[in-house]
Amino acid sequence: METLNPLVWNGKEPELWNIANEVVDPEIPVLTVVDMGIVRDVTREGDNITVKITPTYSGCPAMEMISTDIKAAFHRKGFNNVSIEFVLSPAWTTDWISDYAKDKLEKYGIAPPPRSTADKNAILGKPKEVRCPQCKSLNTVMISNFGSTACKALWKCEDCKEPFDYFKCI
């Protein structure tokens, strides 16, 4: 069983949270939707389960699929009355991605975001340092602030010359 993201799990209903934690992000399949901080709450009232989710970006096209996948995961465990609620507040932030999830991101080849609270430059200015997920060099440059999905920017490593995705800070 995977660890439950301590930055979002409220310590309640571990069985239900663990079911939600089986669902992976369709665009970053090494992380679950709980690792990502997309799942905000899981509650039970009698037989009815409510899962609250929040989009990473307003236009995230994966939200429909995530909803369907969460429902399917609960159905497999015998919970048939599952409703998904979209919430906007508080707005999603990369600060909800836990440290172990960031390690998984880096191993997968995506440079993880820095803490936005620790590095205010990360949002509006240039992040201080972005480490190449391939060779770990800090000698990297941004190619474009917009990458293969809304949540990523495109960087390249000046040492190993590999381009890579950087999970941008919001």
Next chain:
Amino acid sequence: MSNNSNAALLEFVLRLGDNNLILGHRLSEWCSNGPFLEEDIALSNIALDYLGQTRILYTYAGTLEGGKTEDFYAYERFEHEFTNALITELPNGDYAHSIARQLYYSVFADLLLTELMKSKDATLSGYAAKAIKETAYHLRHATDWTLRLGDGTEESHQRMQKAIDDLFMYTGDMFATTEKEKSLVAAGIAPDVPALKAAWTKKVESVLKEATLTMPDAATWQMQGSRTNRHTEHIGYIIAEMQYVTRAYPGNKW
């Protein structure tokens, strides 16, 4: 909530939503037509942000009107029913024109959302807190490109200056307001949009200066109309393309 304040809120929410939808639609026209791959992806991503923001706002509008769907607002209204700022519907032009539009609009959106985060309406303040993070990246993109083109070659400088000059007459309309909207300002729900003009001018001026470009004359004649149901001719073409399928096959699902 009384009928009057509900109507005012609906009008304001649609104004915000229409700005996002129409500008997003325009930017999506760059998809597969960008000057190079990274910019193609950047503008498509920004278009997607606007579309996502539109969905939040249209969904909210639907609850205010008792059960209308987000699709209704995008696909079943006519030109004169859209209330987007005129600048959002202008054709893309060359890359400099698209960047000038992004600069003018992103500076405006950033200021508007900063104020809207303080709204007493929880849906609107929640929307603003979400959208402003995306807008920060849009603004940075527009600023970077204004600097790069303005302080670039002689050709890029001249074309960027032309774009800045050409679009300036449409910027005043972004700050237009209505009597209904004023009632929302008094209630602490909507920001005082005309009051954002001074900060907008200051910010745009500073970016243009750094880009070695000249700020257009403040006395330039300004085209108005978006708050009185008058548009440029361009809106019709956007609506025609956007609504063709749903009008040809009403109610179809796929």
